[in-house]
Amino acid sequence: MSLINTAFIITAAKAIQKTIVENEATLESLDREIGDGDHYINMKRGAGVVMEMEAELLPLTADAALHKIGMKLLSTIGGASGPLLASFFMSMGKTLKENGDDSHAKIAAAFAAGVEAIRQRGKADVGEKTMLDVLIPVSHAFTLAATQQHDVRLICATLIHTAEQGMLSTKDLIATKGRAAGLGERAIGHIDPGAKSCQLIIKTVCNLVLNK
Amino acid sequence: MSLINTAFIITAAKAIQKTIVENEATLESLDREIGDGDHYINMKRGAGVVMEMEAELLPLTADAALHKIGMKLLSTIGGASGPLLASFFMSMGKTLKENGDDSHAKIAAAFAAGVEAIRQRGKADVGEKTMLDVLIPVSHAFTLAATQQHDVRLICATLIHTAEQGMLSTKDLIATKGRAAGLGERAIGHIDPGAKSCQLIIKTVCNLVLNK
């Protein structure tokens, strides 16, 4: 039995867009502080274009929809977050297609493949003050929880918590990847904008699942 | 008997410089309102350069000193006020040299020649919202008072008063000469900066004479 369907992806996309817009002030000021001030605009543009794809996505299987979203984001967002998020969706879609989505473990594996694509594209890892400080721990937690056959509610709660921790962890880091890598010590005390938006996205999707 | 001497000219120049500096805020804001904001700077530069001429002027006769001041101002002030004030001093000096300075009438005539030089150089007349709205009435009053053989104290009081009236009269005029001519109705309500500085100069010199 398939655990993800395209209708859910579309619902999630809408919820994500809402979350991003609600967090305009936060996202914008984080990227102003240690970046170039466009992260919110980039994320909003990405979320917006996915909204416009609803009709096109609906007939597709979930894996194909995710892949298509990735392709679209690749040619829409730009900046650093564009190719990274695009790689995530394309890879996750590809892995779902290969392995199926009939268990939480398979979804966790697909998620992990997406995160791995980001890691490779960005040549970054945990501790470099990027979105990966959220995504890598979340991916590990997801894999672990799914392997341990936790209940979906517990999985979601864990992921929300892990994302939050990861996001907060970026605050005290010096950046060694991305635009903030120019700042040295001055980046300390500021949360990474990409980490913040990924945390918000994970929270939004998990909350959707929880409230299903 | 000569009524002007170079020592007095130098004393007057010093007093004029002091007056201009004291009126920085007024002169600057008048030219900001209906000009380009440099009138105070121009007048200060002019006054400053005359200060530096003290040693050079002292040995000269009054007419030669005035002419020399005019020449120096010509190559120092620039802008609209530069050639106008320069023409004034050169013409006044020239007329004093030709006619002498042994009566108030002769000095009034020399002053009038200076004003006439401004009028010709600037192709302007009373009512065009320029320094001539001060200088022409003052020149007329001077000639009249001198012809009527008024006492020097009365002459000075008259000139101070006339200059003040002339300066104030510019407030309600539309400018048809100078930079403010671009403003049309918008110039109304603002005193002309050149009129203001001329009024201040006349007042300063007359007060010197009064307090001699």
Next chain:
Amino acid sequence: MKKFINHVDDLLVESLSGFAAAHSDLVQLHLEPHYLTRKHKALDKVAIISGGGSGHEPLHSGYIGYGMLDAACPGHVFTSPTPDQMLAAAEYVHAGKGVLFIVKNYSGDVMNFEMAAEMLPFESATVLTSDDVAVNNSTYTTGRRGVAGTMIVEKCVGSLAETGANLQACKTFGDKVNSNIASMGVALTSCTVPAAGRPTFDIDHTELEMGVGIHGEPGRRREAMREADAIVKDLVAAIMEDFNMRGLHAEGSEALLLVNGFAGTPLMELYLIYNTAAKLFAKHGITVARSLVGNYTTALDMAGASITLCLLDEEIKQHWDNAVHTPALRWKI
């Protein structure tokens, strides 16, 4: 006021020195009195000299060189240069065929150049530029101000002079080019005269100054800030109205469209202005045959822009197109 300066009194000479050093292949700086000339004196041609208050860079010094000016006389910021500068410059560049002064029509500039011309020991003529249509009421007898169109006059007359044309021909052609030009500007912020240290005018973020002068002189009126297209529409309308009023047939004509930045407005916005202006002029039946977009006549640090249209006949077009080699304008050479 936040500027890259040391002492306000040294700004001009330090900046001129940097300019001369950066373009030492093209120009030479002379001090006390201050003027700049071509590095290599041109022979057997009318000497073209311009000048004016500083703060409008690259005007005029940036236009010294083959096909344009022989010399430029920089005054203090926003203050006309003095006759001794013009005299010294003229002595230096005069090549036996007379001197043509190109002077922006401001009382100060006119009088200082006039006095220089009177003292000059050889033949001279003067072209007054007066392209600013913001001042459009004929009761203001001083006449219109010279603004960004001045550099078009300098370019075209400079080209003609290079052909060996005589003084009268250069003067006549300069007057003709000037009369084919109309400009109109708008400011979003004020400039700050360094020696004054504070903005020349106060302007709210909801306002703009329509018809502003290049010295921050107030313009036609203070208006509400609005979208670019609406602003450009008004600038273009003022220009078209002026051509009509003067009986010049802009419709059906070819033209040079110059979108000039006052220094504080980025190229991105200037091109956006160009985009709208070019379309509007096309609607008026004008063929925009030549274009120039950038900071060519600035107003210190003011944010704002002006639109200049120069109607082209074959002669003007040819002289615009001819080779020019100056620090700020260069082509075909």
Next chain:
Amino acid sequence: MKKFINHVDDLLVESLSGFAAAHSDLVQLHLEPHYLTRKHKALDKVAIISGGGSGHEPLHSGYIGYGMLDAACPGHVFTSPTPDQMLAAAEYVHAGKGVLFIVKNYSGDVMNFEMAAEMLPFESATVLTSDDVAVNNSTYTTGRRGVAGTMIVEKCVGSLAETGANLQACKTFGDKVNSNIASMGVALTSCTVPAAGRPTFDIDHTELEMGVGIHGEPGRRREAMREADAIVKDLVAAIMEDFNMRGLHAEGSEALLLVNGFAGTPLMELYLIYNTAAKLFAKHGITVARSLVGNYTTALDMAGASITLCLLDEEIKQHWDNAVHTPALRWKI
């Protein structure tokens, strides 16, 4: 925020349209995906393509033309363009000898160009520019940012490509030019991203941002505002320190000195900066053999400037001097 815009979402396309219209003799605009190419496709040479976020005009579009770029891909303001733009541009300008991408070293630009290169159906290479010495600590593994020196790389490689040099030669030369360049910038005010509508950073009138990035990224440190000479001294020192640290012998070398404005600083101040910088470099035994002063790599409307020194050998000097004909840089043609 006071800008000449209509709707923030239309700014880019309207501005690009104006740019293409104003330079229709030189460039052609392609939309969806957005890219610009030379008007006349060059044959039998390596295709040189650059691109990056918009807001740095004239970089990169202004450098399209003979002797420089074949195409440029403009992203949204301060946002790297996307791979589909590079792919479409490459398809269009590829002339059988491969494609060289010139990319400023930012994560976003690097990744987007990298993905384009991976998808490209023909040979390509990439030169990453990384001239900004503000980021000098080797622990920041992303490496240095590409700033104003990028246009020097584009100019020199563009010239080499015109000679018919192959892809590898162009790539090698581009890397060499890049490694000969060091830049350092300073901001007096912040830029304002139009879509954000407010300044990227707050800065007091008593402060400056030393080592600022061309996107308004914070620099080395916030410092007290001071006289120009003191600021320039620090910029020059940072550049010299970098050359020394990298074991490059600047002393005794010829160099190109570029004083670049970020858009909000007038030419007058840039020349003053040049004046001081040139003297300081001379004291270091450097012969400033070539100069460029102006707004060549901007940061929207930021007031500020950067100093770039490019050490010249005969090869680099020759390619810098060779003819170029683009909207923003033109000589000998």
